[in-house]
Amino acid sequence: MATGLRSRTGRTVAAGIAVAGAVGLGLLAAPAGAGAQPQLPPVDPEELVRSVLAAEPVAFGGTAELDNALGLPALPGMPQAANGTSTARIWSDGEKRGRIQLPTESGERTLVSDGETFWSWNSADRTVTRSPEGARDAAGADPSAAADEALAALRPTSEIRVDGTAEVAGRAAYELVLTPASSERTLLREVRVAVDGEHRTPLRLTVVATGSSEPAMRIGFTDITFGPQDPELFTFTPPPGATVEDAQRPEDHPGGPGGDAEPTMVGDGWDTVLVSTVPTGPDAQRPEGVPDLAELGSPVTGPWGSGRLISTAVASAIVADDGRIAAGAVPEQVLTEALAR
Known part of the structure; x- marks a missing residue:
């Protein structure tokens, strides 16, 4: 999942941003860290953006938290839409395979891309939906993918700066800030992307609305480990008794x-x-x-x-x-x- 998401540009990227922004579903957030800013070499804002978009995806496993203030009610099967906090676990092999586990009000949804098939398992009704690889994605649940898409879509019409550094999920990161050009008609004041200083992987995405100083939503990791992940995470076998449907x-x-x-x-x-x-x-x-x-x-x-x-x-x-x-x-x-x- 991660590779496909990181490589999208143009219409597909913009579509993902529009949908994710409009309904605010599945956006996961991490509270801003406190303490001294970590030391990283100075970097030009445009060079930082280029390095993020050009970075090769790396394998990782991590935990993300949702803490949004969008004002939406809880929707069936998507408690992450409502104001409050929830968590998700995310894994990627750095190639075509990934796994996301999302809690729901009555169980858990598990999304698995095994490289050929996308599987969606709903434990509440014991239903499995399968579709060809690429027919589904979970950009809203992956902080790195969401931030990559935001950068690609917003960069041409933004003013860009680096606002120091921050510690995110125990890692040193640059704070990249995008603000809309004066010609843009948007509800957003700025978008902040915390970029891992070593891998150039986005670790946190923060969105601030016009007229507010507090984030309306953040998407980020609370912990993350880079490196090879257990291959079994990227396979899926429908549980006994489950109903399997083709999307x-x-x-x-x-x-x-x-x-x-x-x-x-x-x-x-x-x-x-x-x-x-x-x-x-x-x-x-x-x-x-x-x-x-x-x-x-x-x-x-x-x-x-x-x-x-x-x-x-x-x-x-x-x-x-x-x-x-x-x-x-x-x-x-x-x-x-x-x-x-």
Whole structure:
């Protein structure tokens, strides 16, 4: 999982940022460390960004904590969406394989990429969903992947600086700060990325909303160990008695690849909006792992139609009655402009 996520750029990167920002699901955080700043050699901000994006993925295992202040309620199967703290365990072999274990309100979800197949296990209903490698990812749960995507998507429209150093998960890290250019229409004031001084791996991502000095969310490790991991972590065998389902392929969705169901990007950088379409009607089925957003937010109408506006400190989304969803780290006006195109 880690390699594929670190290598994505352009539309895919921006889409991941827009979705993750809009719903705030699976974002894991670590409290800022205290104490003296560790000593690291001076580094130019642009050079630090280049070194992060060019760094080869390394194998690791670690623990991350969620501590967000987005203001979302707990969603079925995704308690990480609600304000508060939760934990996850993450492993990567530095190549194509990875494992993430996420607690839920009634059990645990385990996500495993074995290099060929992506497995999702829900202990609450004892259901396994499998899909081809690359059809799913868990960027929101991996601090390194989330920070890499943020850097790639926001770098061209940002002012960048290095704000000293910090200790994160017991490791010395540079504090890289990105602030939006004056032309950007965004709800965000800044994004901070703590970069490991040795491996150039992002260890923590902090997002601060406009008008606030406190983080709306952070994503980071509380402990991390670099080096080879147990190969058994990257294999998965459905437990006895489990129900195994094949994930619906994109070509099986209405519209199919290249049709109405294919997400589109409007804008770029900080004010990117992802516009996608989901099935509607009484017989419509949501993709596995996607919560029902129809009852969230407040009613909103415009030349684009009608729907519901869901707002958090750092992002917003409009779920239109016709099945369209516009999401991004932007105010409502930017969303409605994207829907009206």
